[in-house]
Amino acid sequence: MMGEASAEVVAERERLAERVRQELRAAGLPVVLPTEAPVVPAGALVSVDETTDEDFSEVAVSWNCHPRLQDCSRDAYRSNRWDDAAFRHSGVVHRAMIAAVIGILESAGFAARESPHEYEPLTVEVLSGPGVPPPWVVGDAR
Template sequence: MFGFEKVGPEEAARQEALATDVRNELVAAGLPLLAPGLQPVLAGGAYVDVDPGADAAGGVYVRWLTSPRLRECALRAHRLLQPCDDVPAVRHCDAVEVAMMGAMTAILTSAGCTVEDPRDEYRPNSLRVLDGPGRAVWALRAEEVALPGTLPAEPPDGSDRPRGTGRGTGP
């Protein structure tokens, strides 16, 4: 009997870190994100998935899920065996997915990620993310940590003064 082989712990950690980077970049761009573990029937947005398989299909994938209502309208047409080209909900659902995949490709590429079409019939309208952004452009920079005119993280005299902007009642 053949079993499902998973990647080793180091590769699994790399994939999870990459998935986290991808989620962060999509949220930084303002896109809604389906939280890991959230049932897709409850929301729409960017869906980032890690396939832990130790085969060619393993890796980090991104896809766009339209709203549950739009998906249901399109699925209803399929269940009723209506020709998809004649159903506005199906055409619109497909158009939204294609447009959002293009947008997510542009966002992730601009952020420094390497993405490709997975060429996988089981993952239509998906992206495979091969590499992450490195340092995020939105990450906190050193010069943002201590701005001129603000109190240092630790008061120099060891007092319990409020920390923060330095605009307060004084010492």
């Protein structure tokens, strides 16, 4: 049964999500904030589930292609044009970026995988973060 996660649980998820955002930015990827929806620019969207629903990742990363490619792919999907070049290309880009995000996060010490949840296709599920500061932090901040 779905309910609201406690404030402490949501705060812990938000801390993990912010560390994910920092790592993806450090790798040079654009990071989209959830507050930028419904017009979502290109980049990695790191989101936090504020519920206890087990059908969704607690911290998830999805990839947003350029809005023009999003529009063309969505139009092809709605018209059942499965062989459309934009639709195919969008799928290839999403799969490549999900693999890249997982690789980046794992290199930085996170536990991450492609989401097994049916409502989150082509999404990264972040299971935990590293126990040490990021490797790119220098000096006294580390």
